[in-house]
Amino acid sequence: MVENKQKTESVQKASGSAVQVAPSPHLSSSSLTTQRMMLDVIIALLPVILTALYVFQWYAVKQLFICVASCLTAETLFMKMRNKPFSLNDYSATVTGLILALSLPGTAPWYVGVIASFVAIGIGKVIFGGLGMNIFNPAMVGRAFVMLAFASTLGASGYEDVTSAVNAITQATPMTVFKQAGIIAPLSDLFWGLSNGSLGETSAIASIIGGFYLCIRRTASWEIPASVIIVTAILGGIVNLINPQLEWTVLHHMFGGALLFGAFFIATDPVTSPLTTRGKFIFGAGVGAFIMLLRLFSGYPEGVMFAVLLMNALTPLINNWTIPRPLGKLLEP
Amino acid sequence: MADQPTPLERFIQGILPENPVYRQLLGLCPVLAVSNGLKPAITMSVAVAFVLLGANVLISLIRNLLKPHLRIVIFTLTIATFVTLADRFLAAYVYQMSKTLGPYIPLIIVNCIIICRCEVCASKQSVFAAASDAIGQSLGFALALSSIAVVREILGTGMLFGLRVLPTAWPDWVIMILPPGAFLTLGLLLGVINWIDSYKSKKSRSS
Numbered sequence: 001m002v003e004n005k006q007k008t009e010s011v012q013k014a015s016g017s018a019v020q021v022a023p024s025p026h027l028s029s030s031s032l033t034t035q036r037m038m039l040d041v042i043i044a045l046l047p048v049i050l051t052a053l054y055v056f057q058w059y060a061v062k063q064l065f066i067c068v069a070s071c072l073t074a075e076t077l078f079m080k081m082r083n084k085p086f087s088l089n090d091y092s093a094t095v096t097g098l099i100l101a102l103s104l105p106g107t108a109p110w111y112v113g114v115i116a117s118f119v120a121i122g123i124g125k126v127i128f129g130g131l132g133m134n135i136f137n138p139a140m141v142g143r144a145f146v147m148l149a150f151a152s153t154l155g156a157s158g159y160e161d162v163t164s165a166v167n168a169i170t171q172a173t174p175m176t177v178f179k180q181a182g183i184i185a186p187l188s189d190l191f192w193g194l195s196n197g198s199l200g201e202t203s204a205i206a207s208i209i210g211g212f213y214l215c216i217r218r219t220a221s222w223e224i225p226a227s228v229i230i231v232t233a234i235l236g237g238i239v240n241l242i243n244p245q246l247e248w249t250v251l252h253h254m255f256g257g258a259l260l261f262g263a264f265f266i267a268t269d270p271v272t273s274p275l276t277t278r279g280k281f282i283f284g285a286g287v288g289a290f291i292m293l294l295r296l297f298s299g300y301p302e303g304v305m306f307a308v309l310l311m312n313a314l315t316p317l318i319n320n321w322t323i324p325r326p327l328g329k330l331l332e333p
Numbered sequence: 334m335a336d337q338p339t340p341l342e343r344f345i346q347g348i349l350p351e352n353p354v355y356r357q358l359l360g361l362c363p364v365l366a367v368s369n370g371l372k373p374a375i376t377m378s379v380a381v382a383f384v385l386l387g388a389n390v391l392i393s394l395i396r397n398l399l400k401p402h403l404r405i406v407i408f409t410l411t412i413a414t415f416v417t418l419a420d421r422f423l424a425a426y427v428y429q430m431s432k433t434l435g436p437y438i439p440l441i442i443v444n445c446i447i448i449c450r451c452e453v454c455a456s457k458q459s460v461f462a463a464a465s466d467a468i469g470q471s472l473g474f475a476l477a478l479s480s481i482a483v484v485r486e487i488l489g490t491g492m493l494f495g496l497r498v499l500p501t502a503w504p505d506w507v508i509m510i511l512p513p514g515a516f517l518t519l520g521l522l523l524g525v526i527n528w529i530d531s532y533k534s535k536k537s538r539s540s
Binding site: 109127145 | 506
């Protein structure tokens, strides 16, 4: 037996160069690399970034620079600590930094961005084994950390700076105004993004343009944003039906806050969302439901971050539920 | 019993090589719950040390009378006696601290460090060995608890022992004094200690 085994091994070794045995898929597209996907995300983020630069000016420049620079530093540092190969050239850290910066308020002090980036890359990603191994969306881990750590600078009041030269920042965010005073922001402001908020979330149209690009390029799966938006619309519609006099309509729910930015750019992270089509629908629906739950019933004006993190935690379970049945396999009794 | 460690070994092992928190991962409930400041952490460590010493010595004294099937009950009763003593003592003399620690002092009864030491050491070895084991393990527990507390208190409030160590401009990391901070700090310190260990063993292997 042992002899046999050795024999086969030696045969395999001898023929190793002649016949190559590799697991499927055998016809893979070499253009589908991490690098290309991340570049696509960066391209898709351009409209959002440009709007942020237009609306928030220096605040956006500062925040984007801090977050991207600290994410790259953190990635280099932590990968070196874990003796992993150099990984800046797949742009994943850049994307994490960009999304993180766009999810923070422009008024946040410099250390918020730095700490959030280090937590995002360190605790959110590298601890789990680097890119592709993380359970939670790194950018959202970083944001959740600073949100809990510096509640005063990232809470509702942190967004507002009355003395600022930038017009948008002198007002409170539309979500907060609605939550606290019940004042409804005009829909066009929410759509074009001329109101206050986190850097990337203000403009609905920018997120839609970038999101459509991502879905067409199939870098993001369309199932997730579609189901997020549908579920939000249904739940928002039910709320409107119950209270018809409410002026915060379904469209306000859609265009206000980080819903579209989150649906297109955060929830679609391929690492932390389910693999199967059915799973993606469940995931998106869960995100949408949690967002509405948090918006309507929690103390926070916005719930995209927590909704995505909660559904990230359920992703392994969803994957397990939705394993496709191989052709010809009998249904279990 | 020739194969049992000597009292000195017991003492040394408790501090770092077999640290109850960082090596055995025992008693994590108080470690996570009361480590948001150095003061409650030290009070907790003292209470645990008292209970551990008392229980270890008493169990060791009666170790020849223990019936195997009843030993856990006896352990628990002995520990509960000392915990009640510690709890009432704290309530009588440092009422405010006793309030802060809340249920975590009575919960020492179910702390696995103590029952583990009773089982592993005190029920098998002499009083002297049991006492030195208790002291070593308590020092290890105190070390672990205060190391976590130092990190959490400095980052969370900028203070140590209620005194300001960082400038007032320090932005308090509120998350560090909340429960998530306890988990993060414990995990990261555990990682640091494992890292130092593997570094050391790599060094000793190569030399």
